[in-house]
Every structure is written in structure tokens, then in C-alpha cells.
Amino acid sequence: MSAPAILSWSSQKVIDLAQSQFARPISLPDGWQKVRVGVTVFKSVAGALAGTPRFAVGIQKGTTNLAGDPTTDYWVGAITTGANWNDSAGFEFGIQVSSGSKNGNTWVYSGTPIDTDRRMLSPAYTSASMWIVDITAGSPNYTVNVFTPRFGVQENTSNDFLTCMAQITPTWQFNNYGTDQPVAAASEAAAGHRDAVSIWWDRTDAHLYIADLAVALVK
């Protein structure tokens, strides 16, 4: 467990997450309908993970009670929900991702995952791959989907990543969207306007490196 810090890694700077989390305020406009949060991410060591690793990418209200805290303020986004991450040569696979929300101390996950086989790079590669999360506001349910490696994995430069972030429907080799999954979450009116991006990783046996972070309003 350690507070996230900057790490020089493979000729770039990354945020080193080890049972840690971060948030950053954003200013979403009135009536936003769809917001996108994206990162490029890399797992620090090879090897499968068991015990339901939690990697969460989303938005929430404020920066006080974050996704990984005992009490959370109106978080909604995508979170890994599978018991195991499988390991292959240089990447992890079989990562189950669901839509999720948390207000207070209880997580809510979509009944059906967005997908059961998302992928993430690990050593043998030297750059991260993009994980993009689209969050559509709704009442009572929000809808979440992810645009991540699925058919394979590929290193993404910051420019690759930002190109996809700026497309209404991004396209990239090896990446695709899963299935939109609704999740119950407090409406913007009830939540009082979510105003921060919030990312959490709950493990220390493998660190996650975040190489880029971006937020875009899609609609």
C-alpha cells in the first residue's frame, strides 16, 4: 500500500498504483449525456492474478471519498469483476469488466459483465495500452462500456490514445467495445453533479502503471 507516485518507466512517466487511487476534478457541463474517461495502462509484472483484482476507472463526486475508500461519493464507471486474470506471454487476458457504481460503502455491479475477456499489457512490452470507458448518464440507470484490447494487445502511444479519445466511435486494431451494461446509480441531480475522474487499483502484488489520462465529453 502506498500513495500513488510518478515513476520513470521505459522512457516515459507513469503513475504507479499499488493498492492506491487517485482523482482529479473535472468540470462537466449541465446536462451532459456521455462522458469518456481513458487511460493507457500497463501491469508491472507478469503472472496471473487471483482473488478478484479490482481496477476501477470512472467518475464520482468530489475528491474526498474515493472509489477505494470505505465510503465513496457517487462513483460510476467500469470495474474489473472477474475472480482471475490470466497470464500469457507479455499480456494478461480473461479480464472480466462490468459496469459499477458505489455510493456509501456498497458496490453495485451490472448483472451481466461488459465482457469477460479484456486484455492488458505486461512485461515484454514497453508501452501501455489504452483502456477507454464511456459513461452515459441516465435515470435511474447509467450505462457503461469499455473500449479496450480484446482481440490481441498492442502498445499505444499517447497520440494513438488521444486520437481514439477524440473520436465519437473510436476504432483501433485489437480494440473493441463490449456490450453496454446498465448499472443503478444516483442521477446527476441526486448526486449533485459528479465532478472528478476517479481511478483505483487494489493490489500490491502487481502494480499498475498509468501512462496517460484523458477525459472527454462525448455528448
Place this chain on the structure above:
Amino acid sequence: MANSVLDYLSALMQDARCFRCIPGKTVWEIQTYLLAYIRGAGVDPSALAKEAKCLQCLSIQSLLEIRAFLLATINGTGNDPSSMVQNAQCFEAIPRGDQMEVQAYLLAQDPKGPGITDPNLLAQAANGFQGVPPTICLQIQVFALATMAGVSTDPNALMALFRCGQCLPSPLLSSVASQSLEYSEPVPSGSGRSRLVPPPVKQPGVGRGGGVNGGGGGGGTLNPVATDWGNRVQANGGAPPSVNTGKVVSNFVDTLQAGGIWSKMKTINLMIGPDLATMATPLLKGAGSDPWGNVNFVAADVSAMGMMGDASSKYFNTGVAPKDVFNTANGGMSVLVPYNTTTSDYIIRAVTGALNNDCYIASLQSGNSLFAIPRSTAAPISQAYPGNGFFSCSRTANNVFNAYWGNTSVALAQLGATSAVDVSSEAANMAAATSPLFLFASNNSGSPVAYSDKQVSFVAIHDGLTLAETTILYNAAYTLRLALMGGAEFPPIYDTLESYSNGDALNGKAGGARWSTAYVGKTA
């Protein structure tokens, strides 16, 4: 900054003797006053007072309504206290943290404070958002009282009048009572500070700091144009613009005025949501309609990115007839198109009878971008589609007509060559151009044709502008849309982290493109 906040709060606590300094009756008067505001101009606080069972309290429902209204104003969400009240099961339905936010927000208005207008910062300084200390509550109430009574704008001075915290001096109480129990517009502070109290839903306005009503004039108030827009938005049935939107709009007007081009603007629509009424309410009405005539748009068409046509039936009638704003030597139009599809269409256009009074901008018409004011016997300026962005054209003389284009990546520049065709012979045609400009369609003598499927996030009809003047408008439009995080070609805010040093703690780091805030990093 954090230290200054703590110092400020600490000083407040030292100044205040106790929380009970304001009598219950006075608290009640403040609440009644707020409630009267919320419910509109026709509500008499005296009548409200009669509904109350005692002078010590309003009904729980009324208290909830007050706090819901303040919360909606602060957060810019919902904005309809009635619906918030209906959704709430009880007074506690508003989270305590939000109640504290309301109080911190009000406190942020204190000009004696550290200049922090972010209620989160104040609330964080106040016991981690869990509670604003009672002494701070006192300060808030005194400040409210000062504004309401109009007898002083300095809460500290008022607090100095407290002898033992049991009561205000009777003359002051009488003043408060007489003013608060007889409904009237609130008295703005003499120091130029924003008003404390948000305006009623039915007494609209957009305000700085105080939430929604800046009242115009004075340092710290909104530009009156923004306030007027907020009034008209609500008169047209829209939700009260949020504090953030009010500030952004005010800054936009300030920029145009400081740049010397405001007087050249004829009609402006910022294409801001969150509802159809707001979207249809022009910032500057000019010779046009207010609201713009909506044909077939529905609430679901409103987006934080602007408004998008459907290429088949939906458009706005601006009400602006070219004859009223253009002539053969002067005229201009600008639109921001953050998202483009492929339909060949016109973004904004009107033609009456003869083609020689035809005025338009087409971002993508048969593959090209077209500009005309007016189209004469010569062809319009036609250039290959340059990409999503800010399209503008200006006629500054009978024989000088230019088109401009730029976006968030490419600086504004002239698009194509200057059209030097002398159109002075079209003066009679222009004078007969009575059909108003349509947005998202071409107005062909009253009939909409060539519907657009483009997204539009800014529209201005103006005098002919030079490149330098157009650049001011372009910068202001993008500044506005970026501040609203929508409507500027979909650019993400991002951080590649390369500006940081190895080993730095993430917490507090601020960098990246278009971010204005810092990370909060912590263990989990």
C-alpha cells in the same frame, strides 16, 4: 491557499461568540425571505409567515425546499426545487455533506474571506466536509442578514454589534423585519459584492458567486448581458443557468466588449443546454426572435456539445432577416461546427425570391464549404472542406468578402482568396431579403430545404469583421465552449504525465492540457 482558508476560518471562529447569537425569529425571517424568493415574485413573506405555526420554524417541507433550491443552484443540476422536493422523502434526504456545501458556498461569498469561491475547499477546511462549525453558520447567517436588510454589507461589522450573542440591536431587527416581511427585490450590497441570495425561479437571472443573480454592476457581479440572458432563459421556460455557466457566459461578453467587437454583434446564440428553451434563447436577441423558433427539435436533441440537425425536418428560425442586419457593404456570420456528418446541406441560410440576396454558410455542400453575403452574379466563396471548426465570413465593403476558418488545432486564418466582386448592384435585392435566416436548414422564401445534420455549438450574426476582429470572436467562442467542456470538436483534456519528475508524489500535481485542477492521490 489552504493555509489562508484555515487562517480565515480560524479568525471567524475567534470572532464569533456562539452559534445562538442570531435569535430563532431572525433565522426564521431569513428562511421565510429565501422561501419567498424561491416561490416567485407574487409570494408575500407575510403570507408565508402566517402559514408557519410559530416564529421559530417553517415547515419541514419549506426548509427542504429552501435547501434544495440552494443546492440545485450551486450544483447547476436539476434546478427545479419542486421536483427535488417531490423526490425527497424527508428533510434528511439531502445528504449532510451537501447541506454543508450549501453553507460553505454561501460563506464563499464573504468578501472578507480568502477569495475562495470553491465551496469544496472551504468545506474541506471546515472539518473535512462533515460539518461547518457553528461559528461559521453564524457568519453565514449574519451575512445573509446583512444582505437582506441592506443595512450593512460587512458581516464582521454586524458581528461587532453583538453584545452577548443573544440578539441583534432592536433597531436593526426592526429594519430586518420590515424589509424581510414585505416582499421586494433584494437590496444589492453597496460594496459591489454579488448578492447573497439566489433569485427566485420565477425571477430569473444568472449570477456570479451568489449563485444566480449578479444584479449587474460593481466588482464581482456578472456582466449585465449575461444576467439578461439568464432572465430570458427562464422567461422562456428554461432552467436557471448554473453558476459556472453564468460565469462563462459573462466572461464571453466581457471578452467581446474588451475587444471592441461587441457593438458589431447583431445576434448571438451560444447553443448552450441543458434544455431546449435555453438552447433556443439567444444571448443577444438583436433583430431576431426570442426564443428562436423551434421546428421539430425535442428535448432529447439537446446536447452539451451543442445542437445537431437531423437532415430532414428540424431547424431553428432565428427571426433575423438579412435586410435588417446586412447590406452590400457590411455583414458577417460565424458558426462553430464541432461535429460534421456527410450530408450536403446549409448550416445557416436565407434567400428571398431572387437568388441575389442569398446569404449562407455551408460547412459541407457538395464537398465544399461555401460562404455568401450575398450571393451575387458571381459565385460564393467555395473551398474544400477544411475540417470541423469555426466557420466565419465577413463582408467589409462592396468588393471585399472574406471567409475564415480555424479550430482548436489550427489557428484562425483566411480561407481561400478574398472575393473582390462588387455587389453594390444587389442593394435592392438585399433590401428585399425579408425571409429570416434558418439554422440547420435553408430558408427558401419561407420554405425550409436542404436540412443540415451538422452539430452547431455557436452562432453569431454580425457586421463585417476583419481577421483580427474575427479572431477575437473565434477565441472567445472556443474559450466558452472549452470552459463548458463541450462543443469544441470533442477535444479531451489530458495528461501524458511527462511534465512530472520521477519519484514525485502524485497528490497535488497539476499538469497536462486543459486541466485546471490537481490530482488527489492516496492509498486505498
